[in-house]
Amino acid sequence: MTESGEIPIVASAARPVAVIDVGTSSIRMAVAEIDGQGGVRILETLSQGVSLGKDTFTKGEIARKTIEDCVRVLRRYAQTLEEYRISSSDDVRVVATSAVREASNRLAFLDRIYVATGFTVDAIDTTEVHRITYRSIQPQLREHEELLKSRVIISEVGGGSTELLLVESGEVAYAHSYRLGSLRLRESLSGYRASPDKLREL
Numbered sequence: 001m002t003e004s005g006e007i008p009i010v011a012s013a014a015r016p017v018a019v020i021d022v023g024t025s026s027i028r029m030a031v032a033e034i035d036g037q038g039g040v041r042i043l044e045t046l047s048q049g050v051s052l053g054k055d056t057f058t059k060g061e062i063a064r065k066t067i068e069d070c071v072r073v074l075r076r077y078a079q080t081l082e083e084y085r086i087s088s089s090d091d092v093r094v095v096a097t098s099a100v101r102e103a104s105n106r107l108a109f110l111d112r113i114y115v116a117t118g119f120t121v122d123a124i125d126t127t128e129v130h131r132i133t134y135r136s137i138q139p140q141l142r143e144h145e146e147l148l149k150s151r152v153i154i155s156e157v158g159g160g161s162t163e164l165l166l167v168e169s170g171e172v173a174y175a176h177s178y179r180l181g182s183l184r185l186r187e188s189l190s191g192y193r194a195s196p197d198k199l200r201e202l
Contacts, residue, residue, distance in 0.1 A: 019092070020093070025054075029047075046080065052100065053098075053183040054187060060103070075116070126161075126177040130165060161177050162181060163178075164177075
């Protein structure tokens with residue numbers, strides 16, 4: 001402790017961490033290195049397509065084949081994490097959003113993933129989605145002072161939902177999640193037998 005009573009910050013060695021996003025149409029992973037000052041350097045990003053959203057938004061549940069597809073993808077990601085010597089659960093976060101959250105068999109899906117891969121998937125709610133969205137735009141707000149002092153509307157269009165945030169003077173004044181995403185809309189329209197060209201146009 002210093003003479004002023006403050007606890008000194010001791011710089012620690014950089015450590016690798018990872019985040020995995022189990023999304024509506026793909027499973028993505030980012031491996032990064034965090035230095036002692038909190039700086040982040042991306043080391044590798046991976047993405048593999050899956051049919052989670054298509055299953056949930058049309059049938060209400062995740063098909064067995066899709067579950068096993070997710071298992072195979074996550075096992076490969078686990079091997080990549082071993083190469084980076086990332087073994088602690090504290091250094092890996094695995095999240096899923098609407099495609100898993102809304103599935104009637106989501107608990108069976110989460111259990112299967114844990115048993116097969118060791119990953120604990122957090123099916124985050126809309127409040128956490130809003131928090132992450134807000135955190136992701138903070139660097140841009142700090143970089144552009146005019147945005148930090150004004151009212152800004154942030155819209156994030158995902159596969160299963162659209163997030164809307166109103167930021168005033170750098171703080172969230174309003175946040176709402178709409179069950180309207182690119183994949184959900186596409187699957188809904190396909191039931192009306194719209195042509196492929198019309199679907200692409202929409």
